[in-house]
Structure formats: structure tokens, C-alpha cells
Amino acid sequence: MGCNGSTLLSTRRAHVIDATIAIAPYASLAARFRAVRCRTLDLVAPLTPEDMMVQSCPEASPVKWHLAHTSWFFESFILREFLPGYKVFHPDFAWLFNSYYQTFAAFPEKRLRSSFSRPALDEILQYRAHVDEAIDRLLDTGSGPAPEALARIELGVHHEEQHQELILTDILHAFFTNPLRPAYKPAAHQPAPESVEPIQLIPHQGGLHEIGHKGAGFCFDNELPRHRVWLEPYALAQRLVTCAEFAEFIADGGYRRPELWLSDGWNAVQELKWRAPLYWDGNGNGASGTSEWSVFTLSGAMSFDQVANSPVSHISHYEADAYAHWAGHRLPTEFEWEAAEATSVCGNLPENLRAQSPAKLVQDHDAAKRWEWTASAYLPYTGFRPLPGSLGEYNGKFMSGQMVLRGGSCCTPPGHIRPSYRNFFAPATRWQFSGIRLAGRCE
Numbered sequence: 302m303g304c305n306g307s308t309l310l311s312t313r314r315a316h317v318i319d320a321t322i323a324i325a326p327y328a329s330l331a332a333r334f335r336a337v338r339c340r341t342l343d344l345v346a347p348l349t350p351e352d353m354m355v356q357s358c359p360e361a362s363p364v365k366w367h368l369a370h371t372s373w374f375f376e377s378f379i380l381r382e383f384l385p386g387y388k389v390f391h392p393d394f395a396w397l398f399n400s401y402y403q404t405f406a407a408f409p410e411k412r413l414r415s416s417f418s419r420p421a422l423d424e425i426l427q428y429r430a431h432v433d434e435a436i437d438r439l440l441d442t443g444s445g446p447a448p449e450a451l452a453r454i455e456l457g458v459h460h461e462e463q464h465q466e467l468i469l470t471d472i473l474h475a476f477f478t479n480p481l482r483p484a485y486k487p488a489a490h491q492p493a494p495e496s497v498e499p500i501q502l503i504p505h506q507g508g509l510h511e512i513g514h515k516g517a518g519f520c521f522d523n524e525l526p527r528h529r530v531w532l533e534p535y536a537l538a539q540r541l542v543t544c545a546e547f548a549e550f551i552a553d554g555g556y557r558r559p560e561l562w563l564s565d566g567w568n569a570v571q572e573l574k575w576r577a578p579l580y581w582d583g584n585g586n587g588a589s590g591t592s593e594w595s596v597f598t599l600s601g602a603m604s605f606d607q608v609a610n611s612p613v614s615h616i617s618h619y620e621a622d623a624y625a626h627w628a629g630h631r632l633p634t635e636f637e638w639e640a641a642e643a644t645s646v647c648g649n650l651p652e653n654l655r656a657q658s659p660a661k662l663v664q665d666h667d668a669a670k671r672w673e674w675t676a677s678a679y680l681p682y683t684g685f686r687p688l689p690g691s692l693g694e695y696n697g698k699f700m701s702g703q704m705v706l707r708g709g710s711c712c713t714p715p716g717h718i719r720p721s722y723r724n725f726f727a728p729a730t731r732w733q734f735s736g737i738r739l740a741g742r743c744e
């Protein structure tokens with residue numbers, strides 16, 4: 302398996318597997334596995350080994366840890382069980398790179414991951430190559446791997462895609478805390494449009510809707526079972542709230558008015574001294590009210606003019622909820638959001654608004670995408686069954702104290718998202734690419 306364009310593999314002593322290895326009869330899964338593993342290395346190619354050691358906030362992990370942990374997943378849940386004669390790369394890696402699977406092995410405290418100066422980066426890259434070669438062998442076995450092994454490889458591919466997004470999220474925070482404020486990639490930030498249409502709330506029909514994954518394709522266990530939910534008629538904004546619109550909330554005293562906030566949110570504002578979204582610098586007191594903000598992105602610091610019409614990003618659920626309250630609206634439930642993928646609009650909607658209907662929310666243009674906070678607590682669907690064994694810890698045990706986000710972000714890997722996809726974070730979380738879509742009544 303070779304990774305075209307991977308600086309790391311071409312400049313380090315990484316193991317390169319013969320690209321001519323036969324991949325039938327599981328060609329599509331094998332190709333997807335190889336592409337995803339290569340994409341991870343491409344994503345980290347702009348980084349130095351020192352960049353990959355930083356763990357700048359409790360939510361983040363060092364990039365070096367992500368590189369190892371994603372390999373650990375394949376080794377722990379697939380190769381150990383399903384590849385006869387498989388030799389683990391290093392006996393200590395089973396617990397060292399375990400994230401949170403209590404029933405699998407012990408693991409170090411998350412906050413200590415930045416202390417992993419050993420194993421060295423080169424050794425971790427060799428670990429990745431060792432796992433890649435073994436998965437290739439497993440997929441190439443004559444009678445084919447067991448169906449359970451194939452299902453777990455597919456899960457491992459989606460798991461690695463989740464960590465690809467985390468790599469970008471974490472390195473943005475790492476570079477924000479670096480006094481030099483380096484850019485991950487000068488061209489990473491896509492320019493904001495020069496103008497945006499005013500927000501319009503598009504009405505949607507209520508009634509009985511089916512929610513949850515359908516069809517034979519992959520989904521996580523938390524997207525099942527598909528079930529029915531009753532919705533009153535509702536309305537959803539056709540686009541996300543922009544930075545310029547959020548700046549109006551700030552200028553109107555949004556962070557100083559307790560009546561706009563949930564109680565826990567107001568406590569967070571006081572304790573954490575929030576005055577703006579996470580990566581906004583300055584005070585917004587310029588002549589225009591916003592001109593003194595600058596916003597840090599993967600391309601480095603941007604003037605406010607450069608991001609004014611981009612969706613606001615890196616806000617907590619509490620800030621999203623307070624903004625919606627200030628704007629006279631609310632956040633959608635996760636069920637309204639998902640049902641909007643399938644529902645037709647209701648009422649006498651003018652033609653120009655029908656064209657803007659967010660009927661396919663997950664297909665919005667990438668640059669304009671942010672995870673969208675919903676008003677829904679992250680809970681199991683009725684009849685939810687976690688995966689058997691240790692993999693049952695993947696999603697189910699986090700169904701307490703978190704809110705659901707929908708839609709994906711500009712950093713979500715292509716093809717990773719779907720309408721039933723449920724992301725989740727604690728309501729004070731701000732390091733994700735998270736934004737606001739307003740909801741309201743169907744007038």
C-alpha cells in the first residue's frame with residue numbers, strides 16, 4: 302500500500318507495501334481502507350513532529366496519538382481476533398493507545414497524552430505500516446474474512462475518518478495557543494461569499510416522520526433503530542447564522558444579558574469569561590462595530606471582513622441557544638433537522654424560497670458547513686442496542702449530559718456524513734466547528 306502525495310511516507314523510513322497486492326474479492330472495502338489510511342497521512346503532512354506532540358485543551362489529543370490510536374483500533378478489534386498468527390506490533394500499545402474502552406484494557410489518563418514523547422513518531426509510523434500490511438493480508442485470505450471482521454474493518458474506516466476531523470480540530474486549537482499563531486495550510490480557509498441572502502425560515506410539514514438510518518449502508522449503532530416521531534409543523538432557516546450576524550448579538554450586549562441564557566450557560570459565561578466565539582480576538586469596538594475582530598482559522602488569522610459572511614463557528618450549545626433566543630427563534634430538535642431531509646415544505650412558499658429550501662442539509666457546500674447544535678439531548682432511540690462486546694462502549698456510554706449536533710462541518714471527510722448521523726458534545730464545548738441553524742414556528 303503506497304500513499305501518493307504523503308510527505309511522511311516518502312521522507313521517513315515507513316514501510317511501503319507492494320501496491321500490486323490483489324484486493325479482490327473485497328476490493329471496494331480494501332480500496333476504501335487504503336484511501337482512508339493514506340488520507341490521514343496526507344492531512345498530517347504539513348505538520349512537524351513537534352506540532353504533533355501538542356495537546357492544548359482537555360478535549361484535544363496530540364496528532365501523534367491520533368496516528369497511533371487509529372491503528373490500535375484495527376489491531377485490537379480486528380487483527381487480534383481475525384488474522385491467524387497475527388503478531389502485535391508492541392505488547393504495551395494495547396493499553397497505551399486505548400482511548401476509553403474499559404472492558405478491553407486499562408489506559409493512561411487522557412491529559413497525559415502529550416507526555417508520549419516515546420514511542421517516537423517514526424515508530425508510530427512503522428506501527429501504522431505494520432497494521433496496514435496485516436489488514437491487507439486479512440482481506441486477501443482465500444476464503445475471505447469472516448463477515449464480522451469485514452463489518453469491523455468498515456467500522457474502523459469510519460472511526461479513522463472521525464479522527465481525521467479531530468486532527469484538524471485539535472491542530473487548530475494547538476496553533477491558536479501558539480504565540481506565533483502559525484497557519485496549518487495557507488489555502489485551507491475558503492473565502493466567504495461577498496454577500497448572503499437574508500435568513501428565511503422555510504416551513505415544513507409536521508406529522509408522523511421516520512427517524513434513524515435506513516437502507517443497507519453503514520451507520521453507527523446510535524442511528525438505530527429507525528422509529529417514528531410526531532412533529533408539529535415547524536420552520537428551518539435556509540442557511541446558517543453568519544459571523545456578521547453573531548457580531549450584532551455581541552454588540553447588543555448578548556454576553557451581558559442573563560435573560561438570554563440557559564442557567565448553566567450563564568454560569569459558563571461568568572466562569573469562563575466568554576465574550577465572543579472561541580477563535581475571535583479583539584473587542585469589536587471599531588468604527589463599524591466589528592472591524593476590530595480578527596478570527597483565527599486553519600489558514601491563520603483573518604480580518605473580520607474576510608469571514609463576515611461565513612457561518613459563525615466554534616461556539617457552545619449555550620451560545621447557539623442564547624443567539625436563537627435573542628433573534629426571536631430557537632434551535633431545531635434533531636428530529637426536525639432529520640425530517641427536513643425528507644419533508645416537503647408547507648404553506649404557500651414563493652418560488653424563490655422553494656429554491657433555497659434546505660431539503661438536503663448534509664449536501665450543503667463544504668465551505669459553508671458547520672456542525673449544527675440542536676435542542677435535543679443525546680439519548681438512545683427506543684430499542685437502541687449497543688454493539689456487542691467492548692465495541693458497545695463506542696457510543697452508548699456517552700448518552701448522558703451531551704447535546705446532539707447534525708450536519709457535518711467543513712472538516713468532515715467527504716462521504717463520511719449522512720442524514721441520520723448523530724454527533725454529540727457537552728453543551729459547553731467550543732473547540733469543534735459548530736454553528737447555528739435557526740428554527741421556528743410554521744406560520
Ligand SMILES: [Fe+2]
Binds near residue numbers: 370464
Ligand atoms: Fe477513537
